[in-house]
Amino acid sequence: MTVTWAQRRKARLDDLSAGRSLTSEAFRRLRREPAAIAGAVIVGLFVVVAALAPLIAPHGAAETFPQLQENLRPGAIPGPQDGFPLGSDQLGRDFFSRVILAAQQTLLVGVLATLIGLVVGIVIGTVAGAFGGWVDTLLMRITDVLLAIPSLLLAISVAALAASPSQTTVIIAVAIVGVPIFARLLRGSMLAQRESDHVVAATSLGVKRSAVVLRHMLPNAIGPVIVQATLTLATSILDAAALSFLGLGDADPARAEWGLMLAQAQTYLDVRPALAFYPAAAIIVVALGFTLLGESLREAIDPKGRR
Amino acid sequence: MTALLEVRDLQVAFTRRREPDTVAVDGVSFDVAPGQVVGLVGESGCGKSVTSLAIMRLLPARGVRVSGSVRMDGTDLLTLSGSEMRARRGRDLSMVFQDPLSSLNPVIPIGLQVTEVLRRHRGMAGDKARQAAAELLERVGIPDPRRRLDSYPHQLSGGMRQRALIAIALACQPRLLIADEPTTALDVTIQAQILGLLSELVRETGAALIMITHDLGVVAGLCEAVNVLYGGRIVERAQRHRLFATPRHPYTHGLLRSIPRLDAPPGEELEAIRGSVVDNLPWAHACAFAPRCPRAIETCTEVTPVAETSGGRLLRCHNPVPANAE
Numbered sequence: 001m002t003v004t005w006a007q008r009r010k011a012r013l014d015d016l017s018a019g020r021s022l023t024s025e026a027f028r029r030l031r032r033e034p035a036a037i038a039g040a041v042i043v044g045l046f047v048v049v050a051a052l053a054p055l056i057a058p059h060g061a062a063e064t065f066p067q068l069q070e071n072l073r074p075g076a077i078p079g080p081q082d083g084f085p086l087g088s089d090q091l092g093r094d095f096f097s098r099v100i101l102a103a104q105q106t107l108l109v110g111v112l113a114t115l116i117g118l119v120v121g122i123v124i125g126t127v128a129g130a131f132g133g134w135v136d137t138l139l140m141r142i143t144d145v146l147l148a149i150p151s152l153l154l155a156i157s158v159a160a161l162a163a164s165p166s167q168t169t170v171i172i173a174v175a176i177v178g179v180p181i182f183a184r185l186l187r188g189s190m191l192a193q194r195e196s197d198h199v200v201a202a203t204s205l206g207v208k209r210s211a212v213v214l215r216h217m218l219p220n221a222i223g224p225v226i227v228q229a230t231l232t233l234a235t236s237i238l239d240a241a242a243l244s245f246l247g248l249g250d251a252d253p254a255r256a257e258w259g260l261m262l263a264q265a266q267t268y269l270d271v272r273p274a275l276a277f278y279p280a281a282a283i284i285v286v287a288l289g290f291t292l293l294g295e296s297l298r299e300a301i302d303p304k305g306r307r
Numbered sequence: 308m309t310a311l312l313e314v315r316d317l318q319v320a321f322t323r324r325r326e327p328d329t330v331a332v333d334g335v336s337f338d339v340a341p342g343q344v345v346g347l348v349g350e351s352g353c354g355k356s357v358t359s360l361a362i363m364r365l366l367p368a369r370g371v372r373v374s375g376s377v378r379m380d381g382t383d384l385l386t387l388s389g390s391e392m393r394a395r396r397g398r399d400l401s402m403v404f405q406d407p408l409s410s411l412n413p414v415i416p417i418g419l420q421v422t423e424v425l426r427r428h429r430g431m432a433g434d435k436a437r438q439a440a441a442e443l444l445e446r447v448g449i450p451d452p453r454r455r456l457d458s459y460p461h462q463l464s465g466g467m468r469q470r471a472l473i474a475i476a477l478a479c480q481p482r483l484l485i486a487d488e489p490t491t492a493l494d495v496t497i498q499a500q501i502l503g504l505l506s507e508l509v510r511e512t513g514a515a516l517i518m519i520t521h522d523l524g525v526v527a528g529l530c531e532a533v534n535v536l537y538g539g540r541i542v543e544r545a546q547r548h549r550l551f552a553t554p555r556h557p558y559t560h561g562l563l564r565s566i567p568r569l570d571a572p573p574g575e576e577l578e579a580i581r582g583s584v585v586d587n588l589p590w591a592h593a594c595a596f597a598p599r600c601p602r603a604i605e606t607c608t609e610v611t612p613v614a615e616t617s618g619g620r621l622l623r624c625h626n627p628v629p630a631n632a633e
Contacts, residue, residue, distance in 0.1 A: 133369075197409035204363055204404075205424050205475065206397035215423075219414045 026300040036296030042289025049100060050107035057097035058083065062254040064092040077272040089261070089275055090268050098256040099278050105250070105257050106286065109167065110237040113174035117236075118229050120175070121182025122222070128183065129190025129221070130213040140187065146180040155239050159248040167250040174239045178232045182225055189221035196220075223301055230294035234287040241283050258283050310338040311515050312362070312400075312483055317375040319354070319361050328372070331357040333539035333590055335375075341482065344509060344516045346530035346547075348523065348562075352584045354539040355519045359485045362517075363402055364392050379483070398428040400483040401476040403505075406492050407468035411460035417444070417471050418456025421478060428479040443474040447504060466497040473504065480512050487519045502529060523562060527551060535559050538587050538595035541614070544621035555620065555627040557602045594625065602626045 030036045049056060059065075068078040068088050079087040086095040128139040146154065155173040162169035193199055194217065202216045243249045244259030258279040265275035319332040332354040339345050347355045360366050362377050364384060377384045379399065384392065404410040412420060421440035425431040431439060437456065444452035447470040460468055469489060476484060486505060490498040506529050509516045518530055526533050526547065533550050535543045535558065543556035554560040561580040582599040589595070590611055597607035606625045614623045 197404055197406055198412045200365055201402075201404055201410040201472070202412065202423075203393075204365055204396055204402040206393045206395065206401075206427060207423060208393065208427065211423070211427075215415070216412050220412065 026297075029300045030296055033296045033300070035292045036300070039289050039292030039294075039296060042285060043293050046103060046286050046289060047107065050103040053101050053104040057094075057100045059094040059097040061093070061098050061101045061256040063094065063097075065094065066092055068092055075271065077268060077275070079272070079274075086274065086278065087272070090264065095275065095278070098261065099258075099282060102256040102258045102261065102279065103282070103286075105167075105255055106237055106240065106283075109171055109174070109240045110233050113171045113236045113240065114178060114229055114233050116171065116175035117178025117232065118182055118225070121179045122186055122225065124179065124183035125186025125190060125225070126213065126218060129187040129194065130217060132191075132194075136187070139183070143180040143183050146176070147184065151177045151235065152239060152242055155243060156246065156248060159243050165243075165248045165251055167252075167255075170240050170243050170249050173243060173248075174236045177239060178236065181228060181232065185228055186221060186225045189224055190217055193217040193221045224298075227294060227298045227301055230290060230297055234290035234294065237290070238283065238287050309340075311341045311343075311379065312339040312517075313376070313378040314338070314358075314362065315376045315378070317358065317361060317377065318373070319357050319366065320372045322370055322372055331539055332361065335534075335536070335539070335541055337534050337541065337544065339483065339515045339517060342509070342513045342515055343532065344506070344518060344530045346526040346533040347517060347519045347536060348521065348526055348533060349536035350521055350584065353536040355521075355536050356487055358536075359402065359487050359517065359519050362485065363396065363400065365402075394428075397424050397476075397481065398479045399481055400485065401479075401481045402485040402487065403469075403472055403476045403489045405488045407465055407472055408460060408492075410472055411468060413460055416457050416459055417463070421456075421471070421475050424475055424478045440474075440478075443478055444471065447471070447474040447477075447508070448500075449474070465493055466500065469493060469497075469501055470504065473501070473508065477508055477512060477514070481514060483515045483517070484509065485517045485519065488521070490520075490522075490525065498525075505529070523566060535562075538584070538590065540590060540595070540623065541621065542596065542623045546619065549620065553628075553630055555622050555630065556624050557600045557626075557628060558596050560628045561601070594623075602628065 065084070065088060068081070068084065069076070069092055072078060077088065077090055078084070078092075081087065084094050084096065086099065089095045089098065124139055124143070128136040149157075155177050158173035158176050159165060159169050198220075199212060199216050202212050207216070240249070241257075241259030241262070244257045245263045247263065249260055250257055261279040262276055262283075265272075265279070268275055315336050317332055317335045318330065320328040320330045322328045335354070335358055337345065347358060349355050357366070361373050362384065364387075366373065373385060375385070379395075384395070387395070411417070418437065418440050421443055422431070422436040425436045425439055440456060441452045444455055449455050449467055449470050455463070455467075455471075460471075463471065469492075473489075489505065490501050493501060502525060505516065505518075508514075516529075518525065520526060530547050533545060533547055534541045535550075535556065537558050543550070543554070543559045545555075550559065551563065554563050558580070561578070564578040565580060567577055580599055581601075586598040587595040588597055588608065592611060593609065594600070594603075594607045594612045597603045600607065604626050610625070612623045612625050614621050616622075
């Protein structure tokens with residue numbers, strides 16, 4: 001169906017007279033984008049599976065089923081069979097349940113790490129962008145140093161500092177990687193806001209500095225940072241998986257984690273490659289989903305791409 | 308009559324490392340009496356906007372040097388602390404800017420932007436502030452003000468936005484309003500409405516108005532006293548009708564001659580001031596306007612003209628247009 005210019009113009013005018021906000025307009029554009037829909041479907045499915053994981057998974061993550069191995073030669077790993085759709089892993093635990101339960105861990109770690117990074121980044125970016133001067137210089141030099149270190153290397157270094165690896169250290173390590181990205185992005189748009197007419201106008205009315213920063217600058221500056229957060233979710237998930245893969249993640253065997261499953265599957269690659277395939281596929285698909293959604297979101301919000 | 312605002316020898320220089328300063332405003336002095344409408348006129352780059360920003364103390368702290376004094380009720384605004392100045396802005400003096408769209412916060416409804424000032428300076432809150440905001444919007448001629456309180460800036464037309472900005476600026480009944488080219492971004496019919504509204508409100512509230520413009524038509528309709536700025540200095544100041552009847556400075560004269568007249572014979576060429584601001588000479592040992600001036604004499608490029616006042620008119624020129632010309 002071709003949409004004529006006049007029709008589009010009318011739709012736009014309808015929007016304006018209906019008082020639709022910029023957000024709902026961006027949302028409308030998003031719905032016409034196949035990549036956005038694909039991303040949203042993947043992310044949606046992932047979130048549902050992760051949230052309902054304990055209900056979907058037929059067995060617990062640490063539950064072992066020695067009976068599966070009874071009729072097999074030693075060293076063999078049981079394949080798919082009744083009640084165990086993907087067979088078991090090398091320790092006789094239900095592989096399907098573990099892949100599902102790991103989604104919950106991944107969502108938790110990804111979201112928490114991104115949120116913590118986002119909050120800290122927003123605080124730093126706001127302070128730097130609003131006050132400028134030596135505060136800005138100091139904060140941005142620290143940020144530059146953090147940005148100069150490759151993200152995974154930084155996460156590994158931070159995680160390795162901890163006495164014993166745990167879920168918390170993974171979250172903190174991955175969060176720290178996100179901080180400088182958010183801080184720098186926000187600082188840049190805060191600086192642009194500081195020069196903007198409406199901020200000067202608010203200042204000319206005697207509005208207090210805190211109100212100028214929090215009410216007039218931050219809400220106008222934060223858009224790109226929020227979009228960046230959806231993209232960072234993807235890298236956070238990848239980084240967290242990488243840390244686990246390298247043995248810097250959660251060591252608790254009662255919890256399933258894709259990166260750790262992938263690492264342990266290496267030994268059994270010739271016996272049962274499926275043990276590596278499913279966690280790897282899950283990581284890739286979920287990261288792809290967040291990336292697709294984040295990129296389309298960025299394009300939808302970008303005023304230059306407005307149609 | 309004692310002046311409400313006394314600007315004395317105001318100088319604003321933009322400083323750069325290892326480069327000479329750029330002096331944007333160079334010793335500007337003028338008075339504004341309570342309720343008076345004063346015009347600051349000049350072309351782009353003559354320092355009129357910088358003057359207004361300096362009075363409001365809205366210039367960035369770094370890279371700018373401001374000297375002289377701006378006295379309001381005997382207090383020098385330039386020496387006030389940041390928080391003292393913030394307490395005065397919007398309450399004692401406020402400002403209307405050029406571009407009505409970008410001067411409103413795009414993510415906050417109009418109503419909140421009006422009540423923000425009322426809360427800040429008049430301690431109003433809740434429904435009382437909302438009621439007052441609606442009255443203000445109604446006063447500036449915005450139809451259906453109650454509904455408009457919840458509108459966002461992008462849902463209003465340009466004229467409506469400028470009306471809303473005027474409402475916000477006048478919300479706390481300041482005694483001085485600075486309007487920096489408030490009609491430049493609007494089309495001609497709306498311009499007339501906004502100018503009418505401004506002069507009406509100023510008369511009604513007794514506020515003084517500094518009208519900053521490059522448009523002599525705006526000055527003719529509104530201002531009592533007119534300051535003509537050139538190169539950061541006032542080159543001529545007079546009462547409005549005297550300035551229009553007998554412009555003495557060649558720059559003012561040129562400006563007035565370059566306005567199209569309805570009674571001019573068809574086909575007559577419009578006069579223009581030759582050159583542009585980049586041709587300016589430094590005031591230090593010449594008249595900045597000399598290279599563009601049709602009446603320039605040798606002295607003009609050698610000696611700085613001093614401001615002379617006679618009969619209520621200030622003039623900074625070695626070879627002014629004779630008073631009886633035209």
